Amino acid sequence: xxxxxxxxxxxxxxxxxxxxxxxxxxxxxxxxxxxxxxxxxxxxxxxxxxxxxxxxxxxxxxxxxxxxxxxxxxxxxxxxxxxxxxxxxxxxxxxxxxxxxxxxxxxxxxxxxxxxxxxxxxxxxxxxxxxxxxxxxxxxxxxxxxxxxxxxxxxxxxxxxxxxxxxxxxxxxxxxx
Numbered sequence: 001x002x003x004x005x006x007x008x009x010x011x012x013x014x015x016x017x018x019x020x021x022x023x024x025x026x027x028x029x030x031x032x033x034x035x036x037x038x039x040x041x042x043x044x045x046x047x048x049x050x051x052x053x054x055x056x057x058x059x060x061x062x063x064x065x066x067x068x069x070x071x072x073x074x075x076x077x078x079x080x081x082x083x084x085x086x087x088x089x090x091x092x093x094x095x096x097x098x099x100x101x102x103x104x105x106x107x108x109x110x111x112x113x114x115x116x117x118x119x120x121x122x123x124x125x126x127x128x129x130x131x132x133x134x135x136x137x138x139x140x141x142x143x144x145x146x147x148x149x150x151x152x153x154x155x156x157x158x159x160x161x162x163x164x165x166x167x168x169x170x171x172x173x174x175x176x177x
Contacts, residue, residue, distance in 0.1 A: 019134045020131060020132055020133045020134060020152070021133060021134055021135050021136075021137070021150060021151040021152070022127070022128065022131065022133045022135070022136040022137070022151060022152050022153070022154040022157075023136065023137045023138070023139050023143070023146045023151050023152070023153055023154065024124070024136060024137075024138060024139065024153065024154050024155040024158050025138070025139050025140045025155055026120060026124075026138040026140050026141070027140040028140070028155060029120060029155055029158050029159055029162070030116065030117075030120055032159060033116060033119075033120070033162060035115075035116050035119075036113075036116050039112040039113060039116060042108075042112065043105070043108060043109055043112065046104075046105060046108060047105055050101035050104075050105065053097065053101075054094065054097060054098060054101070057090070057093070057094045057097060058094060060090070061087065061090050061091060061094060064086070064087060064090065065087055068083050068084070068087060119162065119165060120158070120162070122165070123158050123161040123162045123165060124136055124154075124158055124161075126161050127154050127157045127158050127161050128154075131152075131154065131157070133152075133154070136154055137151070
């Protein structure tokens with residue numbers, strides 16, 4: 001019995017070392033994906049448009065407030081109240097537009113990034129399965145140390161897998177004919 005336990009103790013570390021571990025920088029991989037670059041550009045353009053719209057609304061508010069300040073001494077009380085109410089409504093409209101824009105941008109980001117993230121995860125799983133890895137860890141997630149001798153950097157392998165998974169070009173009605 002002692003020999004069996006001794007043999008088990010000797011071979012246990014070997015079995016542990018026989019397991020394969022991998023790591024990658026998922027942010028690096030994702031930033032090299034053409035669909036990610038395209039989505040980022042589209043999201044930035046949308047954010048810029050929202051920003052420009054808000055600036056225009058704020059400029060209009062500022063112009064109307066300045067106009068009110070110049071003319072309020074000559075206005076009667078009912079006109080002052082009406083103008084002040086109008087300015088408050090415009091301010092509320094700007095705040096609502098800001099909130100709506102933030103929500104729309106978050107929704108657009110989620111819609112654009114979910115398929116990209118899923119594709120990356122599928123590529124990581126394919127590399128893990130093909131290479132017989134027990135775990136593939138993402139170093140961009142803040143893992144402080146990974147042994148280079150016990151864990152293989154599979155970033156290039158995942159990029160290669162993604163290249164194999166290229167999405168077919170979207171077909172146009174003219175292409176179908």
